[in-house]
Amino acid sequence: MRKKSSNAAPNLLTVSDLRVKFVTPDYSVHAVNNVSFSLKRGEVLSVLGESGSGKSVTLSAIQRLLPENITSVDGSIKINDEEILSMSAKRLNRLRGKQISMIFQEPATSFDPVFSIGQQITECMRHHAGFSLRKANKRALELLDLVRIPSAKDRLNNYPHELSGGMRQRAMIALALSCDPMILLADEPTTALDATVQIQILLLLKDIQQELGLSIIFVTHDIGVAIEIGDRIAVMYGGQIVETGSLSDVIKDPQHPYTKGLLSSTIHANSSGKRLHAIPGSPPNLSTAPMNCSFSERCQFANETCKTTIPENVMLGPERYSRCLRIGAWA
Numbered sequence: 001m002r003k004k005s006s007n008a009a010p011n012l013l014t015v016s017d018l019r020v021k022f023v024t025p026d027y028s029v030h031a032v033n034n035v036s037f038s039l040k041r042g043e044v045l046s047v048l049g050e051s052g053s054g055k056s057v058t059l060s061a062i063q064r065l066l067p068e069n070i071t072s073v074d075g076s077i078k079i080n081d082e083e084i085l086s087m088s089a090k091r092l093n094r095l096r097g098k099q100i101s102m103i104f105q106e107p108a109t110s111f112d113p114v115f116s117i118g119q120q121i122t123e124c125m126r127h128h129a130g131f132s133l134r135k136a137n138k139r140a141l142e143l144l145d146l147v148r149i150p151s152a153k154d155r156l157n158n159y160p161h162e163l164s165g166g167m168r169q170r171a172m173i174a175l176a177l178s179c180d181p182m183i184l185l186a187d188e189p190t191t192a193l194d195a196t197v198q199i200q201i202l203l204l205l206k207d208i209q210q211e212l213g214l215s216i217i218f219v220t221h222d223i224g225v226a227i228e229i230g231d232r233i234a235v236m237y238g239g240q241i242v243e244t245g246s247l248s249d250v251i252k253d254p255q256h257p258y259t260k261g262l263l264s265s266t267i268h269a270n271s272s273g274k275r276l277h278a279i280p281g282s283p284p285n286l287s288t289a290p291m292n293c294s295f296s297e298r299c300q301f302a303n304e305t306c307k308t309t310i311p312e313n314v315m316l317g318p319e320r321y322s323r324c325l326r327i328g329a330w331a
Contacts, residue, residue, distance in 0.1 A: 012215050013039040013062070013100075013183055018075035020054070020061050020239075030289045031057045033239040034075075038319075039183065044209060044216045046230030046247070048223060048262070052283050054239040055219040056105070059185045062217075063102060064092060079183065097128035097179040103186045107172040111160040117144075117171045118156030121178050129179045143174035147204060166197040170204070177208070184209075186218045190225060202228050223266045227251060232319070235259045238284045238294030245320035255314075255322040257299045293325065301326055 020032035032054040039045055047055050060066050062077055064084060077084040079099055084092070104110040111120060121143065122136035131139065137156075144152035147170040160168055169189060176184060186205070190198040206229060209216055220226050226233055227247060234244040235258065243256040254260045264277040281298035284290075293311050296302040306325050313321040 010040075011038040012041050012080060013217075014076070014078045014081075015058075015062070016076040016078075018058065018061060018077065019073070020057050020066065021072040022070055023072060024070055028287055030286045031239055032061065033290055035236075035239070035241055037234055037241060037244065039215050039217060041182070041215055042209075042213045044218060044229055044231045046226035046233045047217060047219045047236060048221070048226045048233055049236035050221055050283065052286075053236040055221075055236050056187050058236075059102065059187050059217065059219055062185060063096060063100060065102075094128070097124055097181065099181055100183040100185065101176040101179065101181040103169075103172055103176045103184065103189045105188045106192055107168040108160060108165070108192075110172060111168065111175075113160055116157050116159055117163070121156075121171075121175050124175060124178045139178065140174070143177055144171070146177070146208065147171070147174045149174070165193055166200065169193060169197075169201055173201075173204070173208070177212075180212075182215060184214050184216045186216060188219050188221070190220075190222075198225070205229065223262060235262070238290065239286055240290070240294060240323060242295065242324070243322045245316070249317070249320055255316060255327050256295075256324045257301055258295050259322075293323075 015038070016036050018032055018035040022029040022031060035054070035058055037045065047058070049055050057066070061073055062084065066073065073085060075085070079095065087095070111117070118137070118140050121140040122133065125131040125136040125139060126133065140156060141152055144155055149155050149167055149170050155163070155167070155171070163171060172189070190201050193201065202225065205216070208214065218226070218229050230247050232245065233247050233250045234241045235250070235256065236242070237258045243250060243254065243259045250259060251263065254263060258279070261277070261279040265279060279298055284294045284297070290310055292308055293299070293302065293306045296306040299306065303326070309325060311323045311325045313323050314327050315321050
C-alpha cells in the first residue's frame with residue numbers, strides 16, 4: 001500500500017478552465033463555468049456549496065461520466081499530466097478504478113440490485129486490474145475488513161438491499177478502493193445517512209486516507225463536514241469557485257461575501273440564543289453563461305460594477321484566491 005507523500009509533491013490532478021454545458025432542444029444549462037483547481041498527493045480538498053452550484057457535475061466531468069449526447073465539456077483535466085478530455089475510451093477505461101475512483105452519493109442506486117456485494121467488488125478488480133477470481137475474492141474480503149464491516153465474509157454474499165445505509169456506504173467505499181486508486185472522488189457520501197453514521201463514515205475516510213496516502217476531493221453542502229475532513233477548501237457558487245485556500249484561512253478570514261454568508265448561517269457552539277443570518281434571494285439562472293458576478297443579486301455589498309462585470313480571481317496568497325470585485329470593501 002502507498003505511503004503518504006510530502007505536500008511538496010507535484011499535482012496529481014490539475015483542472016484548468018473547466019466549462020460544462022448541458023444542451024437539449026428545450027433548454028441549456030451552463031453548469032460549470034471556468035473552474036480551475038489542483039490536487040496534490042495525500043491532500044484532501046473539500047468542495048463546498050449549495051445544491052446546483054456545480055459540485056457533482058465537476059466530479060463527474062473529471063471521470064467523463066456525463067452523457068456525451070447532451071453535454072459539452074471544454075477546458076483541461078489532467079491526471080499526472082495526462083489529458084482526460086482527449087483520452088481514448090480504452091485508455092480511460094484502464095485509468096478508472098486504478099488511478100481515480102468515485103464514491104457516489106447514494107449507494108442504494110449505485111449498486112446493481114441483482115448481484116451480491118462481493119460479485120460487484122470482484123468484477124471491478126477483474127475488469128480494471130486484471131485480477132484472477134481467487135485473488136479478487138481474497139482482496140474483496142480484505143477491503144470489507146478495511147472499511148470495518150462486521151462479519152465481512154458473510155457480507156460478501158449479501159445483496160445491496162440486505163445491508164443498512166451505513167453498511168452500503170462502507171461497501172461503496174470498499175468498491176471505490178478495490179483497484180488501489182491514487183485519487184478518490186467523494187460525492188456527498190454522507191448526505192443520506194443519519195448524524196451518527198455520518199460521523200462514523202467521516203472518521204473511516206480520514207483513517208483510510210491517512211493509511212493509504214490517498215488524495216481526495218470531498219464534495220459537500222455541509223460546512224461542518226468540510227471542516228472535519230479537508231486540508232483545503234474550495235467554495236462553489238453558480239458553477240464557479242468563488243473562493244479557495246487552506247481550511248484555516250478560509251474559515252477564519254473569508255474573503256467572499258458568499259463564503260461569509262455560509263459561515264454566518266451555520267449553527268455552532270456559540271449560536272445559542274442568537275439569530276441565524278440567512279442569505280437572501282435565490283441561486284442564479286444558469287441557462288446563459290455568466291455576464292457578471294453570479295452572486296451580485298444576493299450580495300448586500302454589490303454595486304453597479306458587480307452587476308455588469310465578470311470578476312477575476314484575486315490572488316491573496318499561495319493557492320489562496322477569491323473571485324470578488326470588492327475584496328476589503330465589506331470586511
